[in-house]
Amino acid sequence: MRKLLFLLVVCAMCMNCKEVKNEATNTPVSEIEEPQGINNIAYKWGEMALTAQANDTEKFNPRPTVTSRFLGLIFVGVFDAWSRYDAKAVPVYLEGVERRPNEEHTLSNKEIAISYAAFGTMNEYYASDKPLFVEFMKELGLDPTNTSLDPTTPEGVGNLAAKAVIEARKGDGANQYGEEEGSNGTPYFNYVGYEPVNSADENVDPNRWQPKYFSDGKGGSFAPSCLTPFWDKVKPVALSSGDQFRPGPPPQIGSAQLEAEVKEVIEMQANLTDYQKALVEFMRDGPQSVQQAGHWLKFAQDVSRRDNHTLDQDVKMYFYNQVVAMDAFIASWDSKMYYDYARPYALVHQYYQDQLIKAWGGVGKGMIEMDGKQWRPYSPDTFLCPPFPSYTSGHSTISGGCAEALKLWTGSDTFGSEVTLVAGALTEPDNLGDTIVLKFPTFTETAEMAGISRVLGGYHIQADNVAGLELGRNVAKEAWKFYKRHIGETAM
Numbered sequence: 001m002r003k004l005l006f007l008l009v010v011c012a013m014c015m016n017c018k019e020v021k022n023e024a025t026n027t028p029v030s031e032i033e034e035p036q037g038i039n040n041i042a043y044k045w046g047e048m049a050l051t052a053q054a055n056d057t058e059k060f061n062p063r064p065t066v067t068s069r070f071l072g073l074i075f076v077g078v079f080d081a082w083s084r085y086d087a088k089a090v091p092v093y094l095e096g097v098e099r100r101p102n103e104e105h106t107l108s109n110k111e112i113a114i115s116y117a118a119f120g121t122m123n124e125y126y127a128s129d130k131p132l133f134v135e136f137m138k139e140l141g142l143d144p145t146n147t148s149l150d151p152t153t154p155e156g157v158g159n160l161a162a163k164a165v166i167e168a169r170k171g172d173g174a175n176q177y178g179e180e181e182g183s184n185g186t187p188y189f190n191y192v193g194y195e196p197v198n199s200a201d202e203n204v205d206p207n208r209w210q211p212k213y214f215s216d217g218k219g220g221s222f223a224p225s226c227l228t229p230f231w232d233k234v235k236p237v238a239l240s241s242g243d244q245f246r247p248g249p250p251p252q253i254g255s256a257q258l259e260a261e262v263k264e265v266i267e268m269q270a271n272l273t274d275y276q277k278a279l280v281e282f283m284r285d286g287p288q289s290v291q292q293a294g295h296w297l298k299f300a301q302d303v304s305r306r307d308n309h310t311l312d313q314d315v316k317m318y319f320y321n322q323v324v325a326m327d328a329f330i331a332s333w334d335s336k337m338y339y340d341y342a343r344p345y346a347l348v349h350q351y352y353q354d355q356l357i358k359a360w361g362g363v364g365k366g367m368i369e370m371d372g373k374q375w376r377p378y379s380p381d382t383f384l385c386p387p388f389p390s391y392t393s394g395h396s397t398i399s400g401g402c403a404e405a406l407k408l409w410t411g412s413d414t415f416g417s418e419v420t421l422v423a424g425a426l427t428e429p430d431n432l433g434d435t436i437v438l439k440f441p442t443f444t445e446t447a448e449m450a451g452i453s454r455v456l457g458g459y460h461i462q463a464d465n466v467a468g469l470e471l472g473r474n475v476a477k478e479a480w481k482f483y484k485r486h487i488g489e490t491a492m
Helices: 002-013 041-060 064-083 107-125 127-139 154-168 256-270 274-284 291-307 311-339 344-352 394-410 443-456 462-486
Strands: 017-021 028-032 356-360 367-371 414-422 435-442
Touching: 041 064, 041 107, 041 127, 041 291, 041 311, 064 107, 064 154, 064 291, 064 311, 107 127, 107 154, 107 311, 256 344, 256 356, 256 443, 256 462, 274 414, 274 435, 274 443, 291 311, 291 394, 291 414, 311 394, 311 462, 394 443, 394 462, 414 443, 435 443, 443 462
Parallel strands: none
Antiparallel strands: 017 028, 356 367, 414 435
């Protein structure tokens, strides 16, 4: 009965029937026209993942490394389930489950299989949102209590794919269960024992990262510890290791390059336009943030709507896109923890202490003259600066990688998305600027806009941005080889 209801839901979304060819046999078959864009089930599960991602931020504060792994593994699970109903695809973690016969490669079977895979992985990684996923399964006419592991049914294939991903990634270095040696049983505990050489009160080595005080929103302050300092130890999906494309070192105190780049950050911030403020805020995100991996999943969904993607297309695109995001975070953290590099927040203080500069004075103060020791990023008091080392920029690395991935996947750099927002809304809501339309003409330009936004906001110098964009693109190109093997276009 559940299957019948599910099929009726699918049929209701379809407009008509057409004659197509079975790719496996190249013979004409009569088939219901597939739902496209926002109507395909892969797109809908993508939306569900983004909702869970935003909820995660609200519940646990921003943790972009952790949630990039969630999204990456969810869409690996979806891909693995789908692969058993494709003529050529090879799963990543699902083993011992044979490809289903050609006559079973139907839209309905694919939808059921990927739904159970998405449901199983999301329950694991966004466990607090399980009621949301249960309700969505019921809306699809599927039984959320069906835990069958029968590899001859789409329900079983989906459940097996979810189980395979979850089991394969236990002990992968992420410390999801507090299981890594050196941990204390607490999920995501700092099992490597990292401690910054500088404290929030004393900067003994200005080349190294220094924690900074945030407002707790209640009149007090605190200095956040480094976010997941062990993330360089996490096993990538497509890369051989996190250090595979590690960039050379950033500029050091005393170099002409660093002096020039610190000065550039000050000058950029002092002359922020409403357009630039809007760009900083859009790329930084705010409440209900989906973080960088989620941001690029949203961009991928823009492509799906633009090009009227089928389920097959979205399954493959999200798989590649989110594997790149996950591995790019690991590669970025390898660089961050290896170099343990200072952010502009401390570098400006180092270079311009006791000098009068023009800079943003904080919420409601605008651009004012101040002692260089008082300089701060264009950011709310409750989240002044990302709490981890600077080089390379995570935004630049993930954006460079995911933009390259979408460019490679679509075969074109053309994007064409845009967003409208009010400058200052996420930083100084009582001092709003103009309504701004941000246009993203190409994937490459979108990545570059994301990267430069971090310099404009005062979170990074150009060296962090430039090296990050290159690192991300290297990750995407390597992951493209992995992707082509798993969709069956090149040999394993």
